[in-house]
Amino acid sequence: MNYPNGKRAIKHSLAPKGKTKTDFSNRGMSLEEDINVTNEHYLASQTAVVHKKPTPVQIVNVDYPKRSAAVIKEAYFKQASTTDFNGVYRGKYIDFEAKETKNKTSFPLSNVHQHQIDHMKAVQLHGGISFLIVKFTPLDEVYLLPAQDLFVYWDEQWQGGRKSIPYSYIKQKGSLIPFRYQARVDYASVLDKLYF
Amino acid sequence: MNYPNGKRAIKHSLAPKGKTKTDFSNRGMSLEEDINVTNEHYLASQTAVVHKKPTPVQIVNVDYPKRSAAVIKEAYFKQASTTDFNGVYRGKYIDFEAKETKNKTSFPLSNVHQHQIDHMKAVQLHGGISFLIVKFTPLDEVYLLPAQDLFVYWDEQWQGGRKSIPYSYIKQKGSLIPFRYQARVDYASVLDKLYF
Numbered sequence: 001m002n003y004p005n006g007k008r009a010i011k012h013s014l015a016p017k018g019k020t021k022t023d024f025s026n027r028g029m030s031l032e033e034d035i036n037v038t039n040e041h042y043l044a045s046q047t048a049v050v051h052k053k054p055t056p057v058q059i060v061n062v063d064y065p066k067r068s069a070a071v072i073k074e075a076y077f078k079q080a081s082t083t084d085f086n087g088v089y090r091g092k093y094i095d096f097e098a099k100e101t102k103n104k105t106s107f108p109l110s111n112v113h114q115h116q117i118d119h120m121k122a123v124q125l126h127g128g129i130s131f132l133i134v135k136f137t138p139l140d141e142v143y144l145l146p147a148q149d150l151f152v153y154w155d156e157q158w159q160g161g162r163k164s165i166p167y168s169y170i171k172q173k174g175s176l177i178p179f180r181y182q183a184r185v186d187y188a189s190v191l192d193k194l195y196f
Numbered sequence: 197m198n199y200p201n202g203k204r205a206i207k208h209s210l211a212p213k214g215k216t217k218t219d220f221s222n223r224g225m226s227l228e229e230d231i232n233v234t235n236e237h238y239l240a241s242q243t244a245v246v247h248k249k250p251t252p253v254q255i256v257n258v259d260y261p262k263r264s265a266a267v268i269k270e271a272y273f274k275q276a277s278t279t280d281f282n283g284v285y286r287g288k289y290i291d292f293e294a295k296e297t298k299n300k301t302s303f304p305l306s307n308v309h310q311h312q313i314d315h316m317k318a319v320q321l322h323g324g325i326s327f328l329i330v331k332f333t334p335l336d337e338v339y340l341l342p343a344q345d346l347f348v349y350w351d352e353q354w355q356g357g358r359k360s361i362p363y364s365y366i367k368q369k370g371s372l373i374p375f376r377y378q379a380r381v382d383y384a385s386v387l388d389k390l391y392f
Contacts, residue, residue, distance in 0.1 A: 049318045051278055056250035057268065071254065072271035082247050086282060088291070091323030093284035122245045129286025 021181040031100045031135045032185040050087030082119045093128035100135035106164035107134050117154050121145045143174035144190045220321045225334045232364030237378040252276050267331040278315045291325035296331035302360035303330050313350050316343045339370035340386045
């Protein structure tokens with residue numbers, strides 16, 4: 001076979017036939033999908049019970065055709081009042097939001113909403129563990145930032161502070177989450193070090 | 197004023213003007229609504245952080261009209277893979293399902309699904325507190341039944357056991373949940389006695 005494009009030939013040699021489905025590298029999968037895969041693995045391996053909450057939808061009109069499933073004909077996306085993920089790990093309540101950014105140097109606070117911060121503060125108040133998982137997509141780096149370190153920048157933005165968290169701060173205060181074959185965003189290993 | 201209908205006059209005298217909106221009796225509200233009101237009160241009074249999970253919906257078709265919100269045009273209800281409610285109370289992860297029955301003498305197990313039982317077992321395994329809230333609507337009685345006492349009947353039904361839990365068992369193993377003005381299903385007071 002002829003590959004006029006050298007790059008393509010190289011790519012092909014690195015990814016042999018049948019590799020596509022078993023290729024567990026981060027490419028092509030969103031952070032959310034990676035966390036879902038991780039949570040499935042955690043559940044199956046009896047590590048933790050964590051689920052993503054369904055997208056909240058305001059249902060307006062439902063059709064009930066005879067002998068078949070109800071069809072939602074009109075509905076609208078609602079803003080979530082909490083974070084996306086919660087569950088139990090080693091007896092503790094854990095609760096987190098996951099966000100990816102195309103930025104390399106900072107995480108824009110506009111990715112997070114006030115009601116999510118309020119929720120995370122309430123969780124911490126009641127003894128739960130709350131944190132943010134941030135992926136810097138161009139760097140392929142995923143960090144766990146404890147909620148209290150997020151609050152510092154969140155609260156300061158209203159007193160003239162900056163509207164984003166510098167990458168350097170997240171690197172310093174947060175923890176790099178390792179990528180593993182099945183636990184693609186292995187946040188539990190980071191929680192082990194931080195909270196147990 | 198003349199009330200040709202005696203009943204209406206009596207009703208009126210029992211429900212003075214403006215009472216409608218502040219009438220917090222159980223009548224007319226579903227168990228789920230009562231629990232949502234309770235959870236709002238728990239959140240506001242810094243008692244607990246517990247939310248109902250959104251109904252899971254499989255979205256098939258979304259319309260994005262210009263200058264207005266996206267409209268979901270076709271979607272289907274999905275079966276939930278977990279229980280309906282979870283959150284954190286006094287540092288512990290809590291997780292429960294709420295069901296009402298029109299029966300007076302037993303709770304039919306068909307109200308619960310295998311995947312919910314699996315989820316509750318996983319929660320207990322990881323040190324969370326899991327339970328069922330059952331309302332016997334004709335009796336206006338609401339019980340908290342710890343998950344392990346539900347499992348007994350659930351598992352036995354596959355070995356020729358009965359397909360429902362007798363009211364007497366729930367009364368004995370469970371705890372009657374008190375009704376309070378704001379905490380309409382005050383399950384936290386029951387958890388205090390059982391787990392703390």
